[in-house]
Amino acid sequence: MARCDETRHTQEAEALKHRLLDVIDTLVRETQPRRGADGRPTLDARLDRDLGLDSMARSELLLRLEDAFAVQLPESVLMADTPGELLEILMSVRGAVPEAPSVAPPPDLASVEGAPDAADSLNAVLDWHLARHPDRIHLHVYGSDSTPQTLSYAELERGARVIASALRRRGVSPGDRVALMLPTEPDYFVAFFGILRAAAVPVPIYPPARPAQLEEHLRRHGRILTNAGSELLITVPEARRVARLLRAEAPRLATIVTVADLGEPSDTGDAEPPGASSLALLQYTSGSTGDPKGVMLTHGQLLANIRAMGERLEVTSRDVFVSWLPLYHDMGLIGAWLGSLYYAVPLVVMSPLTFLARPRRWLELIHHHRATISGGPNFGYELCLRALDRQGVQGLDLSCWRIAFNGAEPVSPRTMQRFAEGLAHCGLQPGTPMPVYGLAEAAVGLCIARPGRGLALDRVEREAFMARQEARPVHGREPALTFVNCGPPLPGYALRIVARDGSELPERHEGDIEFRGPSSTAGYFDNPTATRELFDGEWLRTGDRGYIVDGDLYISGRVKDVLVRGGRNLYPYDLEEAIGRIEGVRKGCVAVFGHLDPESGVEELIVAAETSIDDPARRDTIVQAIRDVTVDIVNIPADAIRLVPPHSVLKTSSGKIRRAATAELYRSGRLGQGAAPVWRQALGLATKAGTQRARQYLRWLGEHLYAAYAWGVCGLGAALLCLLALPLPRLTWRWRVAHHVARLAAWLAGIRLERRGVERLPLRAPCVLVANHSSYLDALVLTATLPRGFRYLAKAELQRRLLPRLMLTRMGALFVERFDPRQATRDSQRVFTALEGGDSLAFFPEGTFHSVAGIDDFHMGAFVIAAQSGVPVVPVALQGTRAVLRGREWLPRPGKVKVSVGEAILPTTSGWAEAVRLRDATRSFIIAESGEPDLRAP
Known part of the structure; x- marks a missing residue:
């Protein structure tokens, strides 16, 4: 038996x-x-x-x-x-019955009034919560079972105090960098804040995926530890067995401890609390082992970015955030945890490993905790869809989910559309999925749309984009490229697109993306070379390429050849060098690049290596060795390995690998086919170079010829105005002639005018017209569009020039002094007198304009005058003038301009509060209709 x-x-x-x-x-x-x-x-x-x-x-x-x-x-x-x-x-x-998933019931938490707006550090943020609701549950941390561990603000503080005391006892001083390599568990949060309570600087490092990889993992992180100057590492107990190796890789690392080692109570006194300018975090880009770049972020910068994101997303303590994102990554650390900490949002956390094993569990936690905010990189949505194809969506109610952000790697429109459609039966609203854009150099977030807009796509002409980097819209079925709208920059931030020569590009022209804002890093820690390369004057280079339309950013690719896989940046340089050392591979003749799978949206890792070996058995050995090295270096296998003949991997004249060009050969199926004869190569290169130069010259010539023509039209219009309008005895007659001359000039210059709501203008009664200001063309456009006359307010400096003074005076302009208060008072009285006499006035309340798209603060003068005079304010939104003549440039372009006139807003009283109401109502209309972001949005 x-x-x-x-x-x-x-x-x-x-x-x-x-x-x-x-x-x-x-x-x-x-x-x-x-x-x-x-x-x-x-x-x-x-x-x-x-x-x-x-x-x-x-x-x-x-x-x-x-x-x-x-x-x-x-x-x-x-x-x-x-x-x-x-x-x-x-x-x-085997034989075990699958358990039904279950979770503990979430506590019913009351909402919190206010936010720590006055806090200048993360430490002060925690103090704010401790003073008001110390027992409020802050974290629900799910492990492998269905019962989470919870941490209140008070429990987080008690654990952090113990860690801080132990760190100070071990010699950690304010400003010291302490490395942190822990999985997603309560100890991570306690240790992180313990470092902050010691006034030190956390350096998060991602833990190894498998214990068997620990030694190699730590060896590769030696350069990061060395660059950060970390003398102490808080990690898992298993790391002690490789302590000697790690100290050899990072000579300054003196101590490796666990959270349990730091749990001994002691009283060493409190460290001096950090301030807004104190360094709060070193955020190393994941995978950057060759030349470690630790982004320096201060407490003030982190809080500025968190506040801007919270305001744009309308975050309150009534939200609930579910996250599986790694805590060593800026999106998981800053966006999910520290953002939730600031706004008293309960944070439900599961480890990335749990998500990979149970993608549906993510949605189950959103359903159970009635979460309103969650998201991740594109691969997470794709992985979740694969799981749902098998397990279905039964039992899920996702109607609570209002923000499903997708960022940190290229966003696949197909993935987002499938996700929205597949979960619509679960109550997921169409506007919930939203692409976002950010980078560690800005803390985390840079471009985010308001909630509810959903997925917005831009289909552009393929040939125009590939050849001339122009994003021309496609409305039919012709071949097109599709790009994802990542939203406008956050309040207080600005973007610009620049050409290779550093000149700023207009809308719908692809170039390098640069930004500035209150959380812009000062650079990379102890890496002056990389820091210099980061900055372009006051702007920071993102390393990405894209274009802007109506203030929204569209990402088209990366400047450098960094691959993104599973939310991690994979840098080809170390891998190419290691593969080049394999016997049989030609050293310095290896290219590693990405290939985007159009179906899954996942970027494949491709290795192209030159070899002169033809023997099949030896080639198989080389391929296997490349597989091994690839896993050792980047922790993932290559999706495709191509052994190619010598000279197949393209290089520059200085010997640098041309990854993008080699990748293009791979995509076209021409990689490794052998080189053409020298004469044919030379002829092809000469033809291509000549064609490119001819295109560039023709483009330059066309732009300047058009500019000369447009300014010639404007000059002719000014001459006609002087001859036909200025001699007329009545202002109304002069305005009528100016109106027709301006319309003719716009038509001849190729400026297409579209009017909306013009019938809302009062026909005869005086009013105060208020418009946004984005170009020198604004007054011309208003004159050409509006059927009745207005007296513009012009700056007094224009009186010093004969021709402008003559023309503006005859057209009824009122000159206003901006710098002399006494003269400004007298000028204001003249404005009141004009209104009382029945004239209507036209204001640009921003006072000036910028090259960066956006509506700036409004000065109060127009609204105070309207309130005190009892005349209505008519808001007018201009859209498109910035694209026709950008900023303070003098190179116009043909284009479409839309003028939208709003309903007249009548004042009810004459006080300051009424003027503020008029301003706010006017500004809201202009922001909504101009298509430009609010630079001072709450």
């Missing part, structure tokens, strides 16, 4: 093994079609190096195994390195 049982057990294990290998073999062939017939997987094969399964593929494998064997597998399956280890896990859980 015992022998029969043993035989049956052996047969079951053998059948289990074959079914397991079948599932793995099917997945490998689906995800790695370029591998060819490499044979059936074995129990000893490495999932990453031998079979090419990355973290997303492992998550898919987990789902398939659960379907195939009707079991619920533990998260440890993601740690398995071989099919043999997977078999052991399957044997241990």
Whole structure:
């Protein structure tokens, strides 16, 4: 009997093994079609190096195994390195009934009045909460089971105080950098704030995905620790066994401790609390091991970005945030945790590993906690969709979810559309998914739309964009490129698009994206070279390319060849160097680049390596070695490895790898086909260069010829105005002639005028017209558009020039002194007198304009005059003049300009409060109709 049982057990294990290998073999062939017939997987094969399964593929494998064997597998399956280890896990859980997911009931938390607006540091933010609601639950941290650990503000503070005391006892001084390498668990939050309470600077580092990789993982992080000058690392107990190795890689690292080591109570006194200008965080770009760049962020910069994001997204303590994002990444650390901390938003946290194992769990927590805010990189949405294809959406109510942000890597419109459509039956609103854009150099957020707008796309002509970098809209079915709208810059921030020569580009022209704002980093820690490269005057280079339309940003690509995979930046330089050391590979002749899969939106990792070896067996050995090195260096396998003949990988004249050009050869199927004869190459290069130069010259010539023509039209219009209008005895007659001359000049210059709401203008009664100011053309456009006359208010400096003084005076302009208070008072009286005499006035309340799109503060003069005189204010929104003649440039372009006239706003009283009401109502209309962002939005 015992022998029969043993035989049956052996047969079951053998059948289990074959079914397991079948599932793995099917997945490998689906995800790695370029591998060819490499044979059936074995129990000893490495999932990453031998079979090419990355973290997303492992998550898919987990789902398939659960379907195939009707079991619920533990998260440890993601740690398995071989099919043999997977078999052991399957044997241990076979026969187990899958558990129904459950979570503890969330507490009912009252809303919090106000926010820590006066706080100048993260420490002060926590103090604000401790003074008002110390027992309020701040964190729900989910581990592998269904019951979360919770942390109130008081519990976070008690743990942080203990850590801070222990750090000071170990010699940590204010400003010292303390490295933090912990998984998503309560200890992470306590340790992070313990470092801040010690007035030190946290340096988050991502932990290893699997314990077996710990040694190599820490070796690669030695450069980061060295650059940061960290003398102490708080990490997991397993790291102690490699302490000697780590100290060899990072000589300044003196101490490696765990949170438990720091848990001994002591009283060393409080550190001097940090201020707004104190360094709060070093944010290292994930994967940057060759030349570590630690973004320096102060307490004030972090708070400025958190406040701007919270205001744009209308965050309150009634929101609930669910996050699986890594805490070493700016989106998870600053956007999710520190943002939730500031606004008293309950934060529900699950580890990235849990998400990879159970993507549906993310949605279940949103459903259960009635979360309103959550999101992640595009691959997270794609992974979730794959899980829902199998597990369905039954039992999910996502009607509470108002903000589903997608950022940190390229956003796939197809993924977002499928996600919105697939979860519509669960109550997900169409406007909930929203692409966002940010970078560590701005803290985290830079461009975010208001909630509810949803996914907005721009289809542009492919040829115009590829050849001339012009984003011309496509409305038909012709071939087009599609780009995602990432929204306008946050309040207080500004963007610009620049050409390679540094000149600023107009709307719908692609170039390098630069920004500035209150959270702009001062640079990279102890890296002056990289810091110099970051700045372009007062602007910071993002390293990305894109274009702007109506103030909104569209991302088109990256300046550098950084790959983004699973929310991590993968830098090709170290990997290329390591692959170049493999025997048989030509050193310095390796290109690593990304290839975006149009179906999944995931960027594939491609390796092209030159070799002169033809023997198939030796080539297979080289490919296997490249797989091994790739996993060692970047922790994920390559999606495709191409061995190509010598001189296939393109280089510059100075010997640098031309990754983008090599990638284009790969996409077109021409990589490795061999070089054309020298004469043909030379002829092709000369032809291409000549064509490009001709296009550039023709473009330059066309722009300047048009500019000369347009200014000639304006000059002719001014001459006609002087000859036909200025001699007329009545202002109304002069205005009527000026109106027709301006319309003719605009038509001849190719400026298409569109009018809306002109019938709302009072026909005869006096009024105060208020318009936004974005170009020198604004007055011309108003004159050409409005059917009745207005007296413009002009700055007194124009009186000093004969021709402007003559023309403006005859056209009824009122000159106003801006700098002499006494003269300004007399000028104001003249304005009142004009209104009393029945004249209407036209104001540009911003006073001046900028090259950056946006509505600035309004001066109060126009509204005080309207309130005191009892005349209505007529808001007028101008859209398009900035694109026709940008900023203070003198190079006009043809284009469309829209003039929208709002309903007249009547004053009810004559006081200051009424003037403020008139201003706010006018500004709201102009912001809504101008298509430009509010630079001072609350």
